[in-house]
Amino acid sequence: MASERSLMDAIARIEADVNGVIATAAVDLESGMTLAAKSNRGDFDLTVASAYNSELVKQKLKIMRALNLKVQLEDMLITLTDQFHLIKLLPGGLSFLYLAVDRNTTNLAILRNSVNKHCNGLEA
Secondary structure (H helix, E strand, O other), X not given: OOOHHHHHHHHHHHHHHOOOEEEEEEEEOOOOOEEEEEEOOOOOOXXXXXXXXXXXXXXXXXXHHHOOOOOOOOEEEEEOOOEEEEEEEOOOOOEEEEEEEEXXXXXXXXXXXXXXXXXXXXXX
């Protein structure tokens, strides 16, 4: 399991690569608890977002099982009118990285590239 420090380091590296990061959290999939988090907006409650996003991932995995899909879930992208929310499962599948970014200032390709690059060695 990755340490909080290594998770925070990965979050910092992603934030250095990507413009418009609103908030980022590493989240335990089973409990929905944040393992590491950083928010750049005081009104963005990462505790609530982490808990609900863990339920979202669990439901997607349940759907995949119901459809008998024999593939791995890599990430989920949710587009809002002013934000992108990216959920990236971390190696091992027991946790995920959740990012909320400003849609107007973030390049989605750069975001996904940075997340993949900095999360490759993490196992949380």
